[in-house]
Amino acid sequence: MSSTRIIVIGGGVAGLTAALALQEWASVTVIERESQLGYHASGRSAALFSESYGNAMVRALSRASREALEAGGYFEHKRAALHFGGPDDGEAIDRFALEAQALLPTIRRLSAAEVGKLVPVFSDGMTCGGVYEPDAMDIDTGKIVQESASAFRALGGQIRTGEEVVRIEPDGEGLRVETTAGVYETDTVVNAAGAWADVVAERAGLTGIGLAPKRRTAFIFDAPGHDVRNWPLVVDIHERFYFKPDAGRLIGSLADETDSPPCDAYPEDIDVAIAVDRIERATGLSIGRPQSPWAGLRTFAPDRTPVTGADPRLPRFFWLAGQGGYGFQVSFALARLASALLRDGAVPGDLAAFGVEREALAPDRFISAEGGRQAG
Ligand SMILES: Cc1cc2nc3c(=O)[nH]c(=O)nc-3n(C[C@H](O)[C@H](O)[C@H](O)COP(=O)(O)OP(=O)(O)OC[C@H]3O[C@@H](n4cnc5c(N)ncnc54)[C@H](O)[C@@H]3O)c2cc1C
Structure with missing residues (x-):
């Protein structure tokens, strides 16, 4: 087990599928404000997988997720x-x-x-x-949420529900994450907070990206x-x-x-x-x-493409947000992409073959290293 510590904020489909991929090489804690996983968008979807839906990058991510959805038994009908x-x-x-x-x-x-x-x-x-x-x-969305959580726990991952992240600040080489229940020291934060992803950025002293x-x-x-x-x-x-x-x-x-x-x-x-x-x-x-x-x-996001990548202003703050109306159908490709980018900075070859591009998903398209850090 690597000693890299990662905190994933958000226990919806994005956070849980990414946490499972990350736990294979890091030590991951998921923090979810609600008492129940998948309570917000992930518990309310229409559960469809359609490869013609969304813009070109969404379609590429959907095609790249299809095999994992099929292999996991997540296609219902x-x-x-x-x-x-x-x-x-x-x-x-x-x-x-x-x-x-x-x-x-x-x-x-x-x-x-x-x-x-x-x-x-x-x-x-x-x-x-x-x-x-x-x-x-038809996607079995409940199964994805529940099985991702249990497979993650089986690999040693920790899930804290009923706990809200209220502040994130640089701390030496890493980050200090304050929640309503305590304080964590971590190397990296993954912001998978769905509709609150810009709010979470503000809690890290960053302006949002216009979600x-x-x-x-x-x-x-x-x-x-x-x-x-x-x-x-x-x-x-x-x-x-x-x-x-x-x-x-x-x-x-x-x-x-x-x-x-x-x-x-x-x-x-x-x-x-x-x-x-x-x-x-x-x-x-x-x-x-x-x-x-x-x-x-x-x-x-303003261009209706998900946002996946390190924040240029605070590189240990990693975005996994803006999944729009496609969060389930793109989930497995985005989780693998997030894990690969955090581990070695490269897009896996099979995802690239589907047309998944780091630059098209990076938060850099809305922010630069110099701009948008809030005071205090
Ligand atoms: C009506 C509807 C129909 C849809 N139909 C489809 C469809 O057919 N196919 C498809 O693929 N997608 C569909 N979607 C989209 C899909 O549901 C979303 O893209 C996906 O669920 C987003 O997942 P998420 O994990 O990013 O967000 P969420 O599930 O909202 O999870 C984010 C979590 O972060 C937590 N959080 C926020 N702030 C904090 C904090 N400070 N501390 C701790 N936790 C925090 C929240 O409590 C929340 O649980 C639909 C959505 C809706 C609403």
């Missing part, structure tokens, strides 16, 4: 994704089909009749067709008379709503991105009502009373 267009969306659908096919040859442009056959709520005249991604998957938490709302509903189990995820081509099977029922969402401070996010009735209205209008479904609404924060 095959769950195709269907980007569907309304009657006037033919051009947008054609454009997206061409772009997506260039990336994934298995993606197909479907006619209106094919869409209606796949998801029988779409009848004649309701759609111009869609773009079908057959190899998207923007955005609220997304979801709820459960039924489609009486339909067996929805094998339906794909259906997303409107303009991303104004989506719905997706879940345990024989449907998850619906407004696909909203409402700016929010970092917080324990709660759903707004109006967002649920708008989503219900849009789904009903587009499909003819009669949703009735939606159930169990929830909301979570998807936290984006």
